[in-house]
Amino acid sequence: MVTLMDKIVIKDLYLQYSDQTESLRGINLTIPANQISVLFGPAGGGKSTLLRVLNRLNDLTDVRAQSGEVLFDGLNILEKSVDVINLRRKVGMVFATPVALPFSIRRNVLYGLELAGEHRPRVLSEALERSLTQAALWDEVKDRLDDPAVALSGGQQQRLCLARSLAQQPEVILLDEPTSGLDPISTSKVEASLQELKQEYTIVLVPHSVQQAARVADMAAFFLQGELVEFSPGKRLFTNPRDKRTQDYVEGRFG
Amino acid sequence: MTSSTAKRQRQQAAGFTLLTVIAALTIFVIVAILAYILIRGVGAVSPGFLFTPPSNGMKAGGIWPAIVGTFYLTLGTALFAVPLGIGAAIYLAEYARESTLTRVIRIAITNLAGIPSVVYGLFGLGLFVLFLKFGTSILAGSMTLAIMTLPVIISTTEEALRSVPQSFRVVSVSLGGTRWQTVRKVVLPEALPGILTGVILGLERAAGETAPIMFTAAAFFLPRMPSSPLDPTMALPYHLFVISTQVPGMPVQIQFGTALVLLVFVVGMNLVATLIRSRARARRQW
Numbered sequence: 001m002v003t004l005m006d007k008i009v010i011k012d013l014y015l016q017y018s019d020q021t022e023s024l025r026g027i028n029l030t031i032p033a034n035q036i037s038v039l040f041g042p043a044g045g046g047k048s049t050l051l052r053v054l055n056r057l058n059d060l061t062d063v064r065a066q067s068g069e070v071l072f073d074g075l076n077i078l079e080k081s082v083d084v085i086n087l088r089r090k091v092g093m094v095f096a097t098p099v100a101l102p103f104s105i106r107r108n109v110l111y112g113l114e115l116a117g118e119h120r121p122r123v124l125s126e127a128l129e130r131s132l133t134q135a136a137l138w139d140e141v142k143d144r145l146d147d148p149a150v151a152l153s154g155g156q157q158q159r160l161c162l163a164r165s166l167a168q169q170p171e172v173i174l175l176d177e178p179t180s181g182l183d184p185i186s187t188s189k190v191e192a193s194l195q196e197l198k199q200e201y202t203i204v205l206v207p208h209s210v211q212q213a214a215r216v217a218d219m220a221a222f223f224l225q226g227e228l229v230e231f232s233p234g235k236r237l238f239t240n241p242r243d244k245r246t247q248d249y250v251e252g253r254f255g
Numbered sequence: 256m257t258s259s260t261a262k263r264q265r266q267q268a269a270g271f272t273l274l275t276v277i278a279a280l281t282i283f284v285i286v287a288i289l290a291y292i293l294i295r296g297v298g299a300v301s302p303g304f305l306f307t308p309p310s311n312g313m314k315a316g317g318i319w320p321a322i323v324g325t326f327y328l329t330l331g332t333a334l335f336a337v338p339l340g341i342g343a344a345i346y347l348a349e350y351a352r353e354s355t356l357t358r359v360i361r362i363a364i365t366n367l368a369g370i371p372s373v374v375y376g377l378f379g380l381g382l383f384v385l386f387l388k389f390g391t392s393i394l395a396g397s398m399t400l401a402i403m404t405l406p407v408i409i410s411t412t413e414e415a416l417r418s419v420p421q422s423f424r425v426v427s428v429s430l431g432g433t434r435w436q437t438v439r440k441v442v443l444p445e446a447l448p449g450i451l452t453g454v455i456l457g458l459e460r461a462a463g464e465t466a467p468i469m470f471t472a473a474a475f476f477l478p479r480m481p482s483s484p485l486d487p488t489m490a491l492p493y494h495l496f497v498i499s500t501q502v503p504g505m506p507v508q509i510q511f512g513t514a515l516v517l518l519v520f521v522v523g524m525n526l527v528a529t530l531i532r533s534r535a536r537a538r539r540q541w
Contacts, residue, residue: 057429089431099422102445112430114440164430 007033007172007202008054013068015049017061023049025226027068031172031219036194036203038217038234040210041249045223047206051174054204055091056084072172089116092165096177096208098157100149105141108149108160112168127167135163136193155186162193172202180208191216210250214238222246289522292514299512308478313502318513323480324393324488325462325520328472331397331484332404332461337454339401340408344450347409348416349438368406373466375403380470394484396472400461407460411453415446448535455528463521465492475501491517 008031015024024046031037039047052058053070056077069076077087089112101108109128110118118124128145132138137159141152149160158178165173175194179187194203194216207213213220217234222243230237230246241247248254303317310316343360351357379399389395419442427437443450461467473493481488495513498505 055429057425060425060428085431085433088429093429095422095426097422099420099426101423101426101441111427111440115427115430115432115436161426168431 005033006030007073008204009069009071010050011069011071013050013053013070014066015046015053015058015063016065018064019062020064023226024053027228029221029228029231031202031204033202034198034200035218036198036205036216037219037221038213039204039206039221039223040213041223041229042254044225046226047223048176050223051093051176051204051206053078054172054174055088055093056082057088057093059084089168090170091172091174092168092170093174094158094161094165094176094178096180098154098161098181100152100157100160103149104146105149105152105160106145109163109167111164116168127169131163131166134166134193134197135159136189137163153186155182155189158182158186159190159193162190166197166201170201172204173197175203175205177206177208179212187212210252214250222249224249289518292511292518296508296511296513296515299508300515304509304512305516309476310478313476313498314505314509318489318491318494318516320477320480321489321491321494321513322516322520324473324490325492325517327393327481327488328396328400328468328490329458329462331393332400333454333458335398335401336404336408336457336461340405340454340457341412341450343405344409344412344416345438345443348413349434349442364406364409367402368410370403371466372403372464373469375399375467376470378402379467384471390485391470391472391474391487392485393472393481393488396468396488396490397484399467399471400464403464403467404457404461407457408453411456412446412450415449415453416442418449419445448531452528452532455524455531459521459524459528462524463492463517465496468493469496491520 010027010029010031013024013027017023027046027050029050039050041047049058052061053066054072054077058066066078068078070078072087072091075082092112101111103111106128107114109131110124113124113127129138129142132141137156140156141147141160149157152160158181162173162175162178179190182190191212194205197203198218205216207216214234217237219231220234220237221231222229222237222241222245224245230241230243232242237246238250241250305317305322306319307317308320309318347357347360351360376399379395379402383389383395383398384391387395389398423441423445424437427441428434432440468490472488473490474487475497477487477489491513495510495517498513499510
C-alpha cells in the first residue's frame with residue numbers, strides 16, 4: 001500500500017467574482033499526490049473556478065474577493081509574492097475546448113519549453129516524443145510533426161493539448177472537461193492515458209459526466225452551488241454516499 | 256398565392272433594384288474619376304516626365320523631385336507613426352484595464368481623427384518648424400503627418416489585436432508565458448496582416464495630404480534632391496496644388512499627369528494592403 005502524500009491542501013477558500021456571483025464558499029479539500037481527484041457536480045458549482053485557483057489563472061478574471069489558503073507542497077500559492085510563472089509551469093492545464101495555437105504540431109507541444117527559454121535540441125526532441133507518447137498521440141503524428149496543428153481532428157487536438165502541458169513535466173495536471181467535445185473512442189484514449197499518467201503526476205479532473213467521474217475517480221469531490229458537499233474515495237462516494245444530496249445527484253434525481 | 260404575398264414580393268424586388276443602383280453608383284463615381292484622370296493625364300507620363308525635375312518655371316520638364324519627396328515623407332511618417340501607433344494599440348488592447356485613463360485616451364484618439372488636416376499643418380508649423388527649430392523640412396513634415404496618421408494606425412491595430420481569440424492568450428499564459436511573451440509570440444503574429452493593412456491605409460492618407468506639409472515640409476520649387484532630413488522637399492500633392500493654382504499658363508496635361516502619378520502611388524499602396532489582407536485570409540487556419 002502506497003502512502004498518500006498531500007499534494008495540495010485547500011483551507012477555508014472563499015472566492016467571489018466582481019459580478020457578485022459567489023463562487024466558492026469555504027472549501028476545505030486535500031488533493032493527494034499521484035491520484036486522480038475528480039471535482040464534479042451541476043454547472044455553476046465552482047469546479048472550474050477552483051481549478052483556475054490552483055494555477056492562478058483566475059488572475060486574468062475579475063475576482064473581487066478571495067480568502068483562505070491553498071498550500072502547494074506546503075507553500076501558500078495565493079500569496080502575492082508567489083512566482084506565478086513558475087507555479088504555472090508546475091501546474092499544467094487542459095481546457096474543455098482544445099485550443100491548438102496557430103503553430104505546427106511540434107511548436108505547439110514545445111511551446112511551454114520555448115517560453116521557459118529551453119533551446120537544447122536533445123531536451124526538446126526528448127520532451128516532444130515523451131509527451132506525445134504519454135498523450136497517446138505519437139504514432140498518429142510522428143510523421144507530420146511540422147504540419148499545422150489545426151489540421152488535426154478534435155480528439156487529436158485535445159490529446160495535443162494534453163501533450164503540450166506534459167512537455168514541461170509539471171507536477172499537477174488540471175483538466176477542465178477535457179473530453180466534452182470528443183467522441184467515445186477519443187474519450188477512452190484520454191481516460192486510458194490518465195490512468196498511466198497518475199503514476200507520475202497528480203491529476204485534478206472536472207469530468208463532463210457523472211459516469212466519467214465514476215469511471216476515473218480515485219477521489220471524488222461533489223460540488224453544489226459553491227460548496228463542497230462530500231469528498232471521499234471514488235468507490236465509496238459513487239456506491240455509498242454519505243450525503244443525501246450527493247446520492248440524489250449521482251442517481252440522476254437532479255442536475 | 257394571395258395578393259398580399261405578391262405585393263410583398265414586388266416591394267422586395269423594387270427595394271433590391273434600388274440598392275443595386277445605389278451600389279453601382281458608387282462604383283461609377285470611382286471608375287469615372289480614375290478614367291477621367293487616366294485619359295487626360297496618360298499622355299504626359301513618360302520616362303522623361305517621371306525622372307527629370309521641372310523646368311521653365313515648371314511649365315515643362317518632369318516631377319522627379321516631387322516623387323522622391325513624397326517617398327521620403329511617407330517613409331519618415333512610417334518611421335514615427337508605426338512604432339508609436341502599434342505600441343499604443345498594444346497597450347490599449349493587451350495591457351490596460353478599462354479605466355478612466357483608457358477612456359480619455361480613446362476619446363483623444365477619436366478626436367484626433369476628426370481634426371481637419373490644415374490644423375495639423377499649423378500645429379506642425381508651431382511645434383516642429385518654429386519651436387523645435389527643425390525648419391521647413393522632411394523631418395518636420397514627417398512628424399506632422401505621423402501625428403495625423405496615428406489615430407488610423409492605433410484603431411486598426413487595436414481592432415486587429417482584439418480579433419485574435421482570447422483562448423490563445425489564456426493557453427499561452429497557462430503554460431507559464433508572461434504577458435509580453437504572449438503578445439510577441441502569439442498575438443502579434445496573428446494580428447500582423449490586419450496591422451499591416453491599417454498601417455498602409457494610414458500612410459496612404461499621409462502620402463496624399465497637402466495641407467499638413469504646406470507649412471512644414473514642402474518647397475514651392477526645388478530642382479535638387481533633398482540631401483538631409485532637415486532639407487525641405489517637393490512633394491506630389493503640394494506640387495499638384497501649386498501647378499494647378501499658382502502657375503499661370505500651366506499646360507493642363509502636366510497637371511493631369513501629376514495627378515495620375517499621385518493616384519497610382521496611393522491606389523498602388525491600397526492594392527498592396529488588399530493583397531496582404533486577402534492572402535492572410537486564405538492562410539488563416541482557425
